[in-house]
Structure formats: structure tokens, C-alpha cells
Amino acid sequence: MSQENQAFTKMLFSNANLASTMDVGFKGNPNIGSVVLNQFTQSANFSTFETNFVDGDRVFIISSIFGGTGASGFPLLLKKMRTSTNTALANAPIGAVTLLPYFNLKTNSNSSIQADSFITKTKAALNYYEKNVTGNGTLDDMYYLGDDFTGYSYNNCDGGDDQINDAHIIEMLAALSVIDFERKNLAPATTRATSFHEFGLQNTPQEAAIFSDFGNKTKRIIQQPLTLMSLLNSYLNNRSVKHRSSQRWAKDKEGKLGENFFKSDFFADYSEFKKLFEEWQEELARNNMGFKPFNLDSEIQDTDGLSKVVGVAPKYKGIKTPWRKEGYDLIDENLGKHMKQVQDNLSASSTFMELFYITLSEICSENLNIK
Numbered sequence: 001m002s003q004e005n006q007a008f009t010k011m012l013f014s015n016a017n018l019a020s021t022m023d024v025g026f027k028g029n030p031n032i033g034s035v036v037l038n039q040f041t042q043s044a045n046f047s048t049f050e051t052n053f054v055d056g057d058r059v060f061i062i063s064s065i066f067g068g069t070g071a072s073g074f075p076l077l078l079k080k081m082r083t084s085t086n087t088a089l090a091n092a093p094i095g096a097v098t099l100l101p102y103f104n105l106k107t108n109s110n111s112s113i114q115a116d117s118f119i120t121k122t123k124a125a126l127n128y129y130e131k132n133v134t135g136n137g138t139l140d141d142m143y144y145l146g147d148d149f150t151g152y153s154y155n156n157c158d159g160g161d162d163q164i165n166d167a168h169i170i171e172m173l174a175a176l177s178v179i180d181f182e183r184k185n186l187a188p189a190t191t192r193a194t195s196f197h198e199f200g201l202q203n204t205p206q207e208a209a210i211f212s213d214f215g216n217k218t219k220r221i222i223q224q225p226l227t228l229m230s231l232l233n234s235y236l237n238n239r240s241v242k243h244r245s246s247q248r249w250a251k252d253k254e255g256k257l258g259e260n261f262f263k264s265d266f267f268a269d270y271s272e273f274k275k276l277f278e279e280w281q282e283e284l285a286r287n288n289m290g291f292k293p294f295n296l297d298s299e300i301q302d303t304d305g306l307s308k309v310v311g312v313a314p315k316y317k318g319i320k321t322p323w324r325k326e327g328y329d330l331i332d333e334n335l336g337k338h339m340k341q342v343q344d345n346l347s348a349s350s351t352f353m354e355l356f357y358i359t360l361s362e363i364c365s366e367n368l369n370i371k
Contacts, residue, residue, distance in 0.1 A: 040073075041076065041077070041080040046080075050081075050084055050086055050089055051086070053084075053086055053088050053089040053092070054088050055088045055188065057088065057089075057092060058092060058093045058094070058095070058181070058182070058186070059081060059089075059092055059093070059094040059095070060094070060095045060096065060097075060177075060178050060181055060182075061074055061077060061078065061094070061095075061096040061097075062096070062097055062174065062178075063096070063097075063098055063099070064098065064099040065098045065099065065100055065121075065122050065125045065126065065129075066099075066100065066101045066118040066119075066121050066122045066125070074096060074098065074133070075128070075129065075132055075133050078094065078096070078133060078138055078139060079132075079138070081094065082094075082138045088188070090190075091188040091189060091190055092188060093140050093181075093184075093186035093187070093188070094138070094139055094140055095139070095140055095141035095142070095143070095177070095178075095181035095184075096139060096141070096142055096143065097142075097143040097144075097145060097174045097177040097178070098129075098142070098143070098144060098145075099145050099146065099170060099171075099174060100122055100144060100145065100146030101118040101119065101122060101146055101147075102145070102146050102147035102168060102170040103147075103153075103154055103165065103168065134194040134196070135194075137191035137192055137193070138191075138192075139192070139194045140181075140184075140186055140192050140194065140195065141181055141184065141194065141195045141196075141197065142194050142195070142196050142197065143174070143177040143180075143181075143197045143198075143199075144196070144197070144198050144199075145170050145173055145174050145177070145198075145199055146170070147169075147170055147289055148289075154166075166283035166284075166286065166287045167280050167283040167284050167287070168284070168287050169209060169284060169287065169289055169290065169291040172222075172284070172291065173199055173218075176199075176218065176221060176222070177197070177199075179221060180197070200215075201213050201214060201215075202214060202215045205289065207290065207292075208284075208285055208289070208290030208291055208292035209289060209290065209291045209292075209293075210291075210292065210293045210310045210311055211223045211293045211309065211310075211311070211312075212311055223293075223370055224361070224364055224370050224371065226293065226294075227294075227308070227309055227364055227368070227370050228356075228357065228360045228361065228364065229277060230281075230294045230308050230309075231306070231308055231331075231360050231363070231364075232356050232360060233274050233277065233278060234297055234305060234308055235305070235328055235331050236271075236274065237297050238297065238305060238328055239328055239332075241259060241262045242259075244257075244262065245258050245259040245262070247332050247335065247336065248335075248336035248339070249332070249335035249336045249338075249339045249355065252336075252339045252340075253339065253342075253344060253351065256348045256351055257348060257351060257352055257355070261348050261352065264348065264349075266348070266349040266352075267349075267352075281294060292310065293309060293310055294308050294309060294310060295307060295308055295309075295310060304326055304327045305327035305328040305331075306326070306327050306330070306363065306367060306368065307327075309368060309370070312368050312369070312370070314326070314327075314367045314368055315367055315368075315369075316330075316367060317366075330363065330367070331359065331360070331363065334359045334362060334363065335355060335356070335359050338355060338358045338359050338362075339355060341358055342354050342355050342358070
């Protein structure tokens, strides 16, 4: 740069800013991010996105507001899209969720990121957004999410592989804003008034949140699918391949779901997904605020296998007798009954998913009152 530009740059950025590497983000400096991200909007990736955007498509932007990358990138992307030469993109429905502070960081004098600046940066960003994002007729819907971040502290890392934060309930709820926006009846327009949304719990959790702490709308979206997944994983954890292969449902349809299926590449891939799902649950449960809607398998040993959902006791028809099927035995029995409902021409993997979906959906409805 010329000597004049160098002097001007030093007025805007500290020496530490100028010496900082950007390989892990902008380290809580939106002033740097807003400069660097201008280059992204001129990249081949953005050009491809812009060129292929057509009428009927929508945009949803996910960002944080108390750091550097998200706080600077969100307004820049919105402005670039609204001034696009592609009218489908320029007039498209655009929504966004912005995450206010929701976790704390341990003090680390060697880190360029300090949690005590989160609120100040959030206020500054909100002031800018009021004029240049939500107040200028360019955004359809704005979702706000945050939490009291003063309690649980993550390790203070600038980013990269060392920043391995546990999953957080706020991140799960932020994903629900995408679903809410997708369901809105929005049409292309040249200007719009922004609708604002916040999220609240129906009850104050005693410790970690459970399903009954949410409102009915949220429960309808997440309770049954997560319960189906948790029941399936719990059954697989507690019924060996030998046991499964001996069941009626595994022998039907020419043994499509017999022992060979549980040695297949599909089931190996599913087992890896199951492991990640269970890790996600464990991280959510131990965070603060936590989300622990399910009992761990270790917590319900020697009890009813359907006692997975916290606060929901399984119910069964008829009088309890030695012959009444409960827990995992009921799952086995119902799998055998429902196998005939699955189409014969499905692959083994599709048969597996369809059979367990039909069976566990029925058990959720009839035995757990989860619909």
C-alpha cells in the first residue's frame, strides 16, 4: 500500500489486528471480517450460487452476533444478494437467525478472544443491524436466540481443531427457525418489513430441559422423531445380532434382515451415525443449559426398555401377566406383526428403516402417548 493508505490502515486497525492470521476466522473482530469477506462475494463459489438461483428459491442466513465472522458476514451477504443482477435473488424471501451470547469462555490471556467483550460487541452489532439489516426493507424474517452465558465455560481457543465445543440446545433451536421460515407463505418482493421472532420455553427447567418444557408447536416438530431414533438405538444396543437374527421379522421375506444384513455396509454406516447421534445427546445433556429428554441405557438397566423418555412412563393394554410383552420384547413382537406391511420389492436397507418406523411410531402413539 502507499504510505498514505498504510497510515490510514493503522488508524482503523491495531498492530495485533494487522499481524493476526485469519485461517480460523476473524477472532471476534467484525471490523476485519467485513474487509476480508468482501473478497468472498467476488469468489467463484458465490458467483455459481448467484447464477443458479431461480424463482421459488429462498435464502436463510445463520450467524452469531458476538464474534467476528458471523457478525460481519451476515450484513455483507444480505447486501450483496439484494443488489444482485439476478432479480430472482434480489427479490427472494430471505430469513436469518442470529445467535446472541449463549456460552462463556475460560479466561486465557494468550487468546485474542475474551468473553467479557461479548455483550459490548452484541450491542454494537445490534445497533448496526437496526439501520442496515432489519431497518432498511431487505430482510423478511429475523430470529433471535440467546441464553445466560455466564455459567458454563468452554476452553478458550482461537478456533480450528482445538475449538471442540459441546453441542448446545441453542444450536438445536436455531435449526428449528429454518423449519419455521420454510413454512411461511412468502412471495418475492422488492421491499419488505421485517418480522421479528424470539424463542421461549413453556416451563423453567429444573436442571436440563426436557420435552415438557417446550410449547406444543416445538414438541410436535421434535418429540416424535427424536424419540423414534432414541428407541431404535436403545433396542440395537440391548439386543444382540444373534437375538435379532432369531426373530420372526428377521426370517420373513427370505431373511432379508437376517444376520448378513447386520454385517452390511449400510448397517456399518448406520452404526456410525448412531454413535454420533448418541454423542450429540450426551453433549447436549452435560451442557448448561442442558437438554436431556432421554434416560441413558445405563440408567434404565433391569427396567422397562421403553422407559427412555424422561417423565413419560410406558403404558400397556390389559392386565399385567407373564405373557404380556413389554419393553424390547414388545418391539420384537410388533416388528414381526408389521413386517407384512412392508413392500416386498424394497431393498434390505429400506425394509429395515420402514419396518422400524412403522413399529416404533405405533409404540410411541399407543404406549408413550407421543404422536
